[in-house]
Amino acid sequence: MKPKRIPVHSSSGEYSVLCGAALRAAAKELRRLGNFSHIHVVSSAKVWRGVGKSVLRALGRNGASRLHLMNDAEAAKTLATAEKLHRSLVRSGIDRHSLLIAVGGGVVGDVAGFVASTCLRGIPLVQVPTTLIAQVDSAVGGKTGVNLPEGKNLVGTFYPARLVLVDPAALKSLPDRQFRGGLAEVIKYGVIADAKLFAYLEKNLPSVLRRNPKALSYIIPRSLEIKAEVVSKDERESGLREILNFGHTFAHALETITNYRVYQHGEAVAWGMMCAALLGHEIRLTPADEVSRIVSLVRHIGPLPPWPNVPPKKLIAVMRSDKKSRAGKLRFVLASRIGQAQTHDHVPLETLERVLHFAPHFITSSGKRRRG
Numbered sequence: 140m141k142p143k144r145i146p147v148h149s150s151s152g153e154y155s156v157l158c159g160a161a162l163r164a165a166a167k168e169l170r171r172l173g174n175f176s177h178i179h180v181v182s183s184a185k186v187w188r189g190v191g192k193s194v195l196r197a198l199g200r201n202g203a204s205r206l207h208l209m210n211d212a213e214a215a216k217t218l219a220t221a222e223k224l225h226r227s228l229v230r231s232g233i234d235r236h237s238l239l240i241a242v243g244g245g246v247v248g249d250v251a252g253f254v255a256s257t258c259l260r261g262i263p264l265v266q267v268p269t270t271l272i273a274q275v276d277s278a279v280g281g282k283t284g285v286n287l288p289e290g291k292n293l294v295g296t297f298y299p300a301r302l303v304l305v306d307p308a309a310l311k312s313l314p315d316r317q318f319r320g321g322l323a324e325v326i327k328y329g330v331i332a333d334a335k336l337f338a339y340l341e342k343n344l345p346s347v348l349r350r351n352p353k354a355l356s357y358i359i360p361r362s363l364e365i366k367a368e369v370v371s372k373d374e375r376e377s378g379l380r381e382i383l384n385f386g387h388t389f390a391h392a393l394e395t396i397t398n399y400r401v402y403q404h405g406e407a408v409a410w411g412m413m414c415a416a417l418l419g420h421e422i423r424l425t426p427a428d429e430v431s432r433i434v435s436l437v438r439h440i441g442p443l444p445p446w447p448n449v450p451p452k453k454l455i456a457v458m459r460s461d462k463k464s465r466a467g468k469l470r471f472v473l474a475s476r477i478g479q480a481q482t483h484d485h486v487p488l489e490t491l492e493r494v495l496h497f498a499p500h501f502i503t504s505s506g507k508r509r510r511g
Contacts, residue, residue, distance in 0.1 A: 326340060
């Protein structure tokens with residue numbers, strides 16, 4: 140089947156997301172980008188073992204002058220990792236006419252994108268996402284970055300790829316935990332922009348979890364279309380793009396306070412969406428039946444690491460370092476109904492604390508134990 144081309148508009152020009160059997164078209168698509176002195180690939184050892192041969196075969200005569208491997212754990216998404224990649228690229232003779240291809244999940248894509256944006260003040264970038272969360276979310280939109288101990292993605296750039304190749308075949312070897320975590324971002328798109336997508340997930344979740352090709356051929360392109368539409372209208376997250384952060388203020392706090400060692404990003408987002416749904420209800424915005432649907436669908440994607448044994452006040456302190464905060468004022472993306480979301484910055488602190496006190500019970504009520 141011919142890959143679907145989804146255009147994305149950015150300040151540096153339009154680029155394409157190719158979704159479907161995209162790797163088959165890789166060599167042709169790279170030739171359309173122009174001639175490059177060298178092609179450098181950034182990946183992780185685990186990812187490269189799984190898809191390396193396929194990627195090299197897809198590149199064809201373009202080849203790769205050098206492979207640069209990095210640790211793709213969230214805890215390794217640091218300035219130190221970025222520096223190592225910079226030095227590896229320089230030692231291998233990179234120049235401004237080189238191309239960097241990021242092959243991997245969100246961590247590889249974010250770090251490699253940050254390196255591409257800063258190496259020699261910017262070299263062309265192509266993203267080849269190999270996890271569900273990267274395919275539907277992080278590889279598109281140009282946000283790059285690394286974490287600091289004080290918070291997630293606090294150092295970064297807006298640097299769109301010249302091309303994004305999304306191939307569901309790359310998901311075949313993806314561990315179930317990572318796949319399920321990626322579904323949290325797909326659910327997010329339904330909550331913020333597409334009630335039909337949300338209803339499809341409610342009805343067809345078993346098929347989605349089995350990675351049924353027909354189901355994936357619907358949820359992946361639809362998620363990408365939503366992401367492309369939003370970031371094309373608001374590349375720099377000055378307004379509309381903030382809706383993509385539904386659940387993320389909570390999620391980033393959970394990741395930060397556990398030193399990025401407990402939750403995969405999608406798992407933290409799953410927790411965050413349940414919290415955001417309840418918070419919306421507590422301020423009389425989100426109807427109870429909509430909250431129930433969101434929480435139910437999130438819980439059905441599978442088990443989550445337990446809520447941390449951390450006082451709400453500590454989580455709130457971490458939230459104040461979130462990029463969306465303004466003058467220390469917390470801002471949350473909340474849904475007035477499934478399919479529509481907006482940013483809110485008038486959330487009473489006592490209401491937020493009440494939600495955080497209740498949050499562990501989203502899971503304990505189904506018989507799972509909270510970490511004590």
